[in-house]
Amino acid sequence: MRRTGVQKLLRDHARTFALTLTLLPRSMREPLGIAYLLARASDTVADAAGIPHEHRLALLEELESLLDAGDPRPWNPGTGVEGMVSTTEVELLDSLPAILATLESLADRDVILILWRIILQGQLFDLRRFHPGAGPLTAKELEFYCGLVAGVVGTTWTLLIAKHAPQALLLPQSDMQKLAMDYGKGLQLVNILRDRAEDRALGRRYVEESDLPEMLDLARKWLRSGNLYLSGLRPGRILMASALPLDLAVLTLSEVKRFPDKARVRIPRRKVRSVLFKGLAYLGLPRPFNPAS
Numbered sequence: 013m014r015r016t017g018v019q020k021l022l023r024d025h026a027r028t029f030a031l032t033l034t035l036l037p038r039s040m041r042e043p044l045g046i047a048y049l050l051a052r053a054s055d056t057v058a059d060a061a062g063i064p065h066e067h068r069l070a071l072l073e074e075l076e077s078l079l080d081a082g083d084p085r086p087w088n089p090g091t092g093v094e095g096m097v098s099t100t101e102v103e104l105l106d107s108l109p110a111i112l113a114t115l116e117s118l119a120d121r122d123v124i125l126i127l128w129r130i131i132l133q134g135q136l137f138d139l140r141r142f143h144p145g146a147g148p149l150t151a152k153e154l155e156f157y158c159g160l161v162a163g164v165v166g167t168t169w170t171l172l173i174a175k176h177a178p179q180a181l182l183l184p185q186s187d188m189q190k191l192a193m194d195y196g197k198g199l200q201l202v203n204i205l206r207d208r209a210e211d212r213a214l215g216r217r218y219v220e221e222s223d224l225p226e227m228l229d230l231a232r233k234w235l236r237s238g239n240l241y242l243s244g245l246r247p248g249r250i251l252m253a254s255a256l257p258l259d260l261a262v263l264t265l266s267e268v269k270r271f272p273d274k275a276r277v278r279i280p281r282r283k284v285r286s287v288l289f290k291g292l293a294y295l296g297l298p299r300p301f302n303p304a305s
Contacts, residue, residue, distance in 0.1 A: 017107070017110065018042065018045050018046065018049065018111070018114065019045075021049055021103075021104060021107060021111075022045055022048065022049065024100055024103070024104075025049070025052055025100065025104060026048055026052065028256075028260070029048055030045075031256075032253045032256050032257070033045055033253075035249045035250075035252050035253035035256075036249060036250060036253050037176055037177050037249070037250070039176045040172050040173070040176050040177070042114075042118065043118050043120040043123070043124055043172065044169070044172065046111060046114060046115050046118065046124060047124045047127055047128065047165075047168070049104065049107075049111050050108075050111065050112075050115075050124070050128045051127075051128060051131045052104065053089070053104055053105055053108055053111075054072060054075060054128070054131070054132055054135055055131075055135060056097060056101045056104060056105065057071050057072060057089050057105075058072060058135040058136075058138060058139055059214075060093070060096055060097045060101070061214060062093075062095070062096035062097060063093055063096045063097070065139070068139060069136075069139050069140070071089045072132060072135060072136055072139065073136070074087060075087045075089075075132060076129075076132055076136065079125060079128065079129045079132065080129075082125070084112060084125070084128075085109065085112045085113070085116075087108065087112075088108070088109070089105050089108070090102060090105030090106045090108070093105070120172065120175075123168060123171060123172070124168075126168075127164060127165070127168045130160055130164045131160065131161050131164065131165075133160050134157055134159075134160030134161035135161065137156070137157060137160065138157065138161075138216070141153070142215055142216045142217075144215065146215070146217070147217065148217035148218065148219060148220050149217070149218050149219070154201075154204075154218060154219070155197065157200075157218075158196070158197040158200040158201055158204075159193060159196075159197055161200060162196040162197060162199055162200035163192075163193040163194070163195075163196040163197045163200075164193070164196065165196050166189075166191075166192030166193055166194075166195050166196030166241075167189045167192050167193055167196075169192060169254070170185065170188045170189045170192045171185075171189070173188075173245075173250060174188075177250060179246070180245055180246050180248065180250045180251075181244065181245065181246075182243075182244045182245060182246060183244035187244070188241060188244050191237045191238075191240050191241040191244065192237075192241055193237075194234045194237035194238075195234065195235070195237050195238035195241050195258070197234045198231055198232075198233075198234030198235040198237065198238060198261065199235075199238075199257055199258075199261050201227065201230060201231040201234060202231050202235075202261040202264050202265050202268075204218045204219060204227075205219065205224070205227055205228070205231060205265070205268050206264055206268055206276060206277055207276060208221075209275040209276060210275070210276060224272055228265065228268070228269055231261075231265055232265070235258060235261060235262065235265070238257075238258040238261075239258070241254065242254060242255050242258065256287065259287040260279065260284070260287060263279045263283055263284075263287070264277065264279060267279065
């Protein structure tokens, strides 16, 4: 798949993340963009209410077997699901052969496949755990799930920084990966709290309404690791890209607290723009102060 094809898919399926990628060094953009699209594809299958539960589970278990064998290219979940998912989701699923062919040419192929395998574990856990009539997750299950689908993204992000722009790290990689795990879990918990009404309608009870104050505190605790993570990065594009999700998560968490009964809170565009403008100063730093430009 040509680079422009990947960029189009990212614009269609992840506008904020596509913007984040443009801030990173070129060598990191393609592997992380591919990783996002792969995870989004399997997540599309996992969340497709129009596809029978057992069929979704079978499709993801097939992918699990292929990943365990080291070659996911034969996976073709788009066959026979037309009308069960949206047109843009069909486009993403139909693009998988080209996305996977591009992945084969990347030096970071194995890292991305390991990341996808772990995220898939979380997606399978989700499908298996939330059978009809299932109760809410326990605190241990919630942390386990957040770590699989988001914490590992933080650790892989850090691994790629250490490989492609090691000068951007101010702390040891091992310390940064620990902080990145909690940072990722915090971002996922914010998403869960934001989407909890929609998830309940789908039979997924990640948290109880009565536990909302406790969950808000837990999200803040994990996001504090995000602040520490950012303090371990040199000023520059990588810092800006790493900070953007935290800034948006803090705004979202504030809205959830202010409007706990709202079906789904949304951040006003003016606030999103202010977050973006706040980090623009990093882009103009001279190269000695922005080695990851």
